Amino acid sequence: MGRTRKRATKGATMAAVARRAGVSAMTVSNVINNKVSVQPGTREAVLKAIAELDYRPNAAARALASASTLRIGLLHRDQDSALLSAMLVGSLKAASRIGVQLIIQPYNPDTALEDILEFAESGLDGLLLPPPLCEQFSDSGLSARINIPVVAMAPGTSLPDIACVRIDDEAAAFALTSSLIVHGHRRIAFVLLPGTHVGKARLEGYRRALREAGIPEDPDLIWQARPTFSEGLVLAERKLGTAEKPVAQGPFTAIMAGNDDMAAAFVNVALRLGKRIPEDLSITGFDDTPIAIKIWPTLTTVRQPLAEIAEQATELLIAMLRNPSAQGPSAQGAVPRFVDYKLVERASVADVAPE
């Protein structure tokens, strides 16, 4: 082609789209960014041209021209490495594909709410909130004080004031409980995570499973503890130890722990007390964290596709950013996006022992 000053361009440019649609580049830009209203017909034509040319905006050009890159923040606790890595993987995937900048920052559980507010005001365009931060934030009613879009990742229930992407915790708990029932269990203890949306949703799932199987619910089998290994240890010692006498309607044959760490604590104590797991007692976890396969017996648990949740949450947030009209107060809060959970059956559950 001889020498030319023009450098090769990968995909279609905005100019190409404009030419095809028979409009100016500005109009294409307007359609893409929802800045000013565009006549429906014009908009259609532009959208059609974009689709035909498989046009994708150049993030660098956009950043340069607007003198700013879209920056979305993700707050995290240093401790939750499994949660964090999965979410970072997913979020980074979406962010780097779309060309927005992902800023991550640790927060302090004791000042979580203030940390959110401060982080949001640090020049961010949007915010991604992992659990349990998103639930706390929603419960606090502070979301009204934030003027950038927020998306909650994996909250236990849909949140009234924040858009979210999550699994159906109620259904997951229903499935887990049902799998225990299929194994013949009828005396199933449930560890409730007090004061959390997750706890509430899962309790409902547990109850529905019992109800549908015609198993009466026993309040003595609803236990409470905070979701840590050590709290699990304390609870396990209290419930499995000899100190407490068997409940009236007979002993439980299975325990649904609040998460994998707690399940590990139950396994630990049960083993120490000479019980055989799962022959004498079935135990389930929740989350499918690394510890689930680092102990014996390996844990039957439920896995949330955290990377996918984060990826979708990031996409949703960016869409909200690009489309200000959809951002009205609680406009997105009502439409949670669901992804599928997975029941992972391993070695910690067995058929209930015959009497």
Added chain:
Amino acid sequence: MGRTRKRATKGATMAAVARRAGVSAMTVSNVINNKVSVQPGTREAVLKAIAELDYRPNAAARALASASTLRIGLLHRDQDSALLSAMLVGSLKAASRIGVQLIIQPYNPDTALEDILEFAESGLDGLLLPPPLCEQFSDSGLSARINIPVVAMAPGTSLPDIACVRIDDEAAAFALTSSLIVHGHRRIAFVLLPGTHVGKARLEGYRRALREAGIPEDPDLIWQARPTFSEGLVLAERKLGTAEKPVAQGPFTAIMAGNDDMAAAFVNVALRLGKRIPEDLSITGFDDTPIAIKIWPTLTTVRQPLAEIAEQATELLIAMLRNPSAQGPSAQGAVPRFVDYKLVERASVADVAPE
């Protein structure tokens, strides 16, 4: 100032630097990118102007003009969430600050080497390799087949053919062993991770500590096992069980496990056999992963600042990318960058019991 078409710019631009240095923008660009050689005097002047103005290149403009963003890849195993999250946090911090794109991708341990080659050829500008991938890769001699810069994160020893950022594993093992010696231990078992650089380096540190304390080394106390919880379990049963009779020179009073998971396995088996930890036996881990504080007793271990290692590795890689002259074969391989490790003393170590 009246209306103007000019939009506000945050920092100094290349033009401003050029003006101040009395050269053209092109020359500034040349200095920054080390593309063509610039006269020393000119270079000095430009560097001075850059420093005075605190000039930082605009990543968006650079990406737009060069029709490409610098893309660096990070390969990871899905399983190692603690490792991954720490490294992602650090790497992302550097990458987003400098404005390069971070691409992450999982690899399959069974086809690790091929995965690296393939990933490297997928249009990446540079590659970040976590352990144990970096060691395998270096050992394989395949690095010559890759034509993009590679930086190893946290290998156990310096690598001859790859630049790296790491802690001094030899010194860390020396410190850990020494802390045991301070507690009165003289019969210290060491679990060697066979065939790894980490294993080799730590063994040297262990030996040096014994030597300096005048403690004779006993080959019977050098055990070997692969770095997993289950292999640790097998080894622990063999060493702590009654099957094996006590070694000639008397029993060991402390065990340095290959990592935290293995230490947890030792604790698990010891407890099951009725030994008191740490009263009867001290046990140490390595890495300070979450499990270190999820078991009782909590583990004395060594922490590597993985996030910092990743951040520095990312910076180093970008520097190599921007400065092609320093990229000659093994040019960087010889200059490892070190960061500090930290000895974390917790509950799994006690003074040796009096005879």
Added chain:
DNA sequence: CTGAAAGCGCTTACAG
């Protein structure tokens, strides 16, 4: 509602 033009801050050929 729509468009022509300038400009974002760099890098790339090219010519000296």
Added chain:
DNA sequence: CTGAAAGCGCTTACAG
């Protein structure tokens, strides 16, 4: 070794 100019692909005021 150094520079003038064009161009990367968008968005921003502004004017119709």
